[in-house]
Amino acid sequence: MLIAAGGSLALMLGAFAFQYLGGLPPCKLCIWQRYPHVIAIGIGLIALRFGNALLAWLGALAAFATAAIGGYHTGVERGWWEGPTTCSAGPIGGLSTDELFDQIMNAPLVRCDEVPWELFSLSMASWNMIVSLGLMALWIAAARKSA
Numbered sequence: 001m002l003i004a005a006g007g008s009l010a011l012m013l014g015a016f017a018f019q020y021l022g023g024l025p026p027c028k029l030c031i032w033q034r035y036p037h038v039i040a041i042g043i044g045l046i047a048l049r050f051g052n053a054l055l056a057w058l059g060a061l062a063a064f065a066t067a068a069i070g071g072y073h074t075g076v077e078r079g080w081w082e083g084p085t086t087c088s089a090g091p092i093g094g095l096s097t098d099e100l101f102d103q104i105m106n107a108p109l110v111r112c113d114e115v116p117w118e119l120f121s122l123s124m125a126s127w128n129m130i131v132s133l134g135l136m137a138l139w140i141a142a143a144r145k146s147a
Contacts, residue, residue: 004059004138005044008037008066011131018124024117027110028084029073033128036066040135056143063136070129076112077123083112 015034018024026034040062047055076083115123122130 002044002047004063004135004142005041005047007131007135007138008040008044008063011128012037012041015124018117022117025110027112029069029076029112029125030110033066033069033073033125036062036069037132040066040139051146053143053146056139056146060136060139060143063132063139067129067132067136070125070127070132073112073125074123074129077115077125079113 012034015026015030019026040059043055043059043062047059073083075081117124119127
């Protein structure tokens with residue numbers, strides 16, 4: 001279980017490195033892919049104390065969820081289907097009109113249907129899907145071993 005949770009941690013660290021060191025801000029679907037990884041990391045931490053098959057199955061579900069979102073994102077990038085039409089923004093509470101306008105004007109425009117980086121013709125979303133399916137297999141193996 002810890003190896004699978006560690007894989008999610010490694011993917012999250014890689015995503016943050018691309019974002020903060022590589023200057024590639026995430027799109028909405030990229031952010032959605034991060035949530036299940038955070039859940040898998042939390043499950044791994046809980047498993048340190050209470051390791052059991054149920055936690056491993058929940059970890060497998062989290063890994064599957066991020067793989068599914070990665071697959072959906074890959075389809076959006078390749079033009080197989082439409083992506084979300086909404087945009088996302090940072091918190092606006094307490095901002096003056098001028099500050100809000102400056103935030104809007106300075107926000108990076110990140111489209112879900114464009115590939116900012118790829119390796120071997122696969123985007124980050126595609127790699128997330130592939131690696132997450134591998135992590136799901138590790139979670140399942142841990143669940144079977146714990147049962």
